[in-house]
Amino acid sequence: MPEPVEPRQKRAELRSAFEDASFWTLCRRIPSLLAQIARMAWAIDRRDVLLLVGCQIASGVAAAVVLAATARAMVPILGGGLVPDRVREALPALAVVAVAAAVGRIAFGLAAWAVARLKPRVMTAADTALVQAMLSVELEAFNRADFSEQHEHAETGVMRCERMLYDAQSFMAAFIRLVAAFGVVTVLHPLMLPVLLLAVLPSGIGAVAEAKIEYRTHYQNAANRNLKGMMRWHITTSGYANEVRANSMRAYLGFWYETLSRRIDQRTVAAAGRQVRTNLLAAAAGGVCLTGAWATLVWLTVSGRVSLAVSATAVVAVRTALGNLANVIHYCATLFHSSLFLGDWKRFVDTTAAELALARGGEKAPVCPETIRLDNVTYSYPNRPRPAVDGLSLTLRRGEVVAVVGENGSGKSSLIKLLTGLYLPEKGTVSWDGVDLRTVDPDTVWAQTGLVPQFFACWPLACRENVTLGQPATWDDEAVWEVVETVGMREVVEELPEGLDMLLAREVWGGVTLSGGQWQRLACCRALYRKPAVLVLDEPTSEMDARGEHLIFQALKAMAADRISIVVTHRLENTKIADRIIVMEDGRITEQGTFERLIKAGGLFQELYELSQDR
Ligand SMILES: Nc1ncnc2c1ncn2[C@@H]1O[C@H](COP(=O)(O)OP(=O)(O)OP(=O)(O)O)[C@@H](O)[C@H]1O
Known part of the structure; x- marks a missing residue:
């Protein structure tokens, strides 16, 4: 079986993301990263943020008190005299240790509670910002080669948001305790501080190197992951389950999916090897430095520079400092790692989507336009050698039904996207x-358009919402039933156990689905319900039976007087109802006229019509 092809992807951003990523960059970025996380959380719940910060400080202070009181307790315990006397003398300091440790635990628990409350809401905020960004962009954005890829990276950023808050809390907790421990260690002997720092620096540098390897691998797999995700949906969705089976695609699709998954895994596994090597190297260097730290402490004690009591406290302080320092470095690296993904999310929301956002003039579109005019309009898709619409001029008038016909790829759908303002022309004007x-x-344009696109959505919503989606809520179903009746769906909807309230999603418990033609009738309902000034139907009856088709074209005719109506169709018999037929070839209009005239004109229309009759 043929292996899946390796999809191409843009690499420029991958490089630039790493150019400035070093251990020092990481340290420099942490304050601004923490500030960014704090800002996101602050916007969601100030009380929880204040609780979190308060608890962090409290647990840091508690850690310092524990260490200081331990040092105080060590002096009598390791000093001379009878054991009961020494213990009695140490009791007040030991009580302080117990109280401070309890305060520290309570503060830690409360901080974890605040994080648990903030986490889902921060993630939802990032997620909704991304969805809003996707809703805000020009339709054209979806044609850009790297748009989907950037969107996928931003999605990962959203997923990391949740973890990032936990990482930020753990980092701050470790950092505050570390400062407390450092303070105690420095007071005991200033030489201990640089020795301690040296002991954990290698593991810090190693952690960052590991994070970079993981991020690079994530990027290298981006296009494959994107494709895998899309294929997964196609393979598992109920909509294509019949095609997959009846066209014996199962074996190949299974093979394809496994092969692509293995390809992604291979890169991840190779990266894991590099990560382990980096990790071991860092651990070895860290081990050497740590031995040096303990050796220094022994030397200070043996040479009489510090007393045995102080030395014993130093052991506790060094262990606390080391544990927290390792945590600081670990969470610093994971925060940095997450910040790269968060950067993708932020770049997408603030820059990519913002640059591609709908930002045209602020003028209001004329209400119920009398004419739509295209003057010398050209439109090309990226990576296509020829324009889809090529220097086209056309005027559509209110009250007129215009049928657009032509062979596949002649530019019909592109034309309707231009006249409804979904695309802006590259040359010429649409007015x-x-x-x-x-x-x-x-x-203000789309408030007046009703579109049945060639590939319409089957919304997993109630039947009523499938009709009214995009229109203000109504308490009265009369208008809904009216259009349902118009397209011949009343009986079908009445038979649904919950009528208009029936959920049209068989994937959800209690939901049902409709037949292809019934779904298409519902898509037509949606456009008709809007009573639009400009009604555009792109192959609206391709899945319908003759009765459904007849009803739709009758409805179109009945509504035509008050609006501009355009219908794209391959069934040329249907064009009989049109006042004017436009024939498109290679993005241009090559013929125009009534059915009676074009049927005898000897052009493409006549040829296509004769082909349709030749059975
Ligand atoms: N999003 C896109 N990106 C790149 N090329 C596109 C895109 N959409 C359409 N095209 C190309 O533009 C040309 C016109 O396509 P369009 O969909 O307008 O044709 P059509 O007449 O509606 O075809 P059909 O009858 O098959 O629906 C075709 O060559 C098509 O391959």
Whole structure:
């Protein structure tokens, strides 16, 4: 079986993300990263943020008190005299140790509670910001080669948000305790501080190197992961389950999925080897430095520079400092790691999506336009040698039904995206009543359009919402039933156990689905319910039976007087209801006229019609 092809992907950002990533960059970035996380959390719940910070400080102070009181207790315990006397003398300091340790634990527990409350909400905020960003972009953004890839990275950023808050809390907790321990160690003997730092520096540098390897691997797998995700959906969704089986695709799809997954795993496994080597190297260097730290402590004690009591406290302080320092370095590295993904999310939301956001003029589109005019309009898709619409001029008038026909790929769907302002032309102008759509707020255009696209959505919502989606809520179902009736769906909807309330999603418990043609009738309902000034139907009846098709074209005719109506169709019989037929070839209009005229004109229309009759 043929192996899946390796998808191409953009690499420039991968390089730039690493150029400035060093251990020192990590240390420099931590304060701003913490500030960014704090800002995100602050915007969600100030009380929890204050509780978290308060608890962190309290647990740090408690740790310092524990160490200081331990040092105080050690002096009588390791000093001379009778054991009961020594213990009695140490009791007050030991009581302080117990109280401070309890305060530390309570503060830690409360901090964890605050984080648990903040985590899901921070993640939801990041997630909704991403969804809003996706909703805000121009339709054209989806044609950009790297848009989906960048979106995928941003999705990972959202997933990491949750973990990042936990990492930030753990980092801060370790950092505050470390400062406390460092303070105690420095007071005991200043030489201990640099020795301690040296002991954990190698593991810090190793952790960052490991994080970089993981991030690089994540990027290298991005296109494959993206493709795998899409294929997974196609393979497992109920909608294609019949095609997958009846066209004997199962074996190949299974093979394809496994092969691609293995390819991703191979890179991850290879990276794991590099990570372990880095880790071991860092651990070995750390071990040597740590031995040096303990040797220094022994030397200080043996040479009489510190007393045995102080030395014993130093052992506790060094252990506390080391444990926390290792945590600081670990969480610093994971925070840094997460910050790279968060950077992807932020870049996508603040820059990529913002640059591609719908930002046209603020003018209002003319209400119920009399004419839509295309003047010399050209539109090309990226990576395509020829324009999809090529220097096209056309005027559509209110009250007129225009049918657009032509062979596959001749530019029909692109044309309707241009005249509804979904795409802006590369050259030429599209205007509604003389107002250039470039200067108009697109929402005021789309408030007046009703579109049945070629590939329409089957919304996993109630039947009613499948009709009214995008329109203000209504308490009265009469208008809904009216359009349901128009497309011949009343009986079907009435038979659903919950009628208009029925959930149309068989994947959800209690939900049902409809047949292909019934779904298409519902998509037509959606457009008709809007009573739009510009009604655009792109192959609206491709899945319908003759009765459904008849009903839709009757409805189109009945509604035509008050609006501009455009219908794209391959069934040329349907064009009989049109006032004018436009024939497209290679992005241009090559013929125009009524059915009666074009059927005898000797052009493409006549040829296609004769082919449709030749059975
Ligand atoms: N998103 C896209 N990216 C790149 N090329 C595209 C895209 N959409 C359409 N095209 C190309 O633009 C040309 C016109 O496509 P369009 O969908 O407008 O044709 P159409 O006449 O509606 O075709 P059909 O009858 O098959 O629906 C085709 O060559 C098509 O391959």
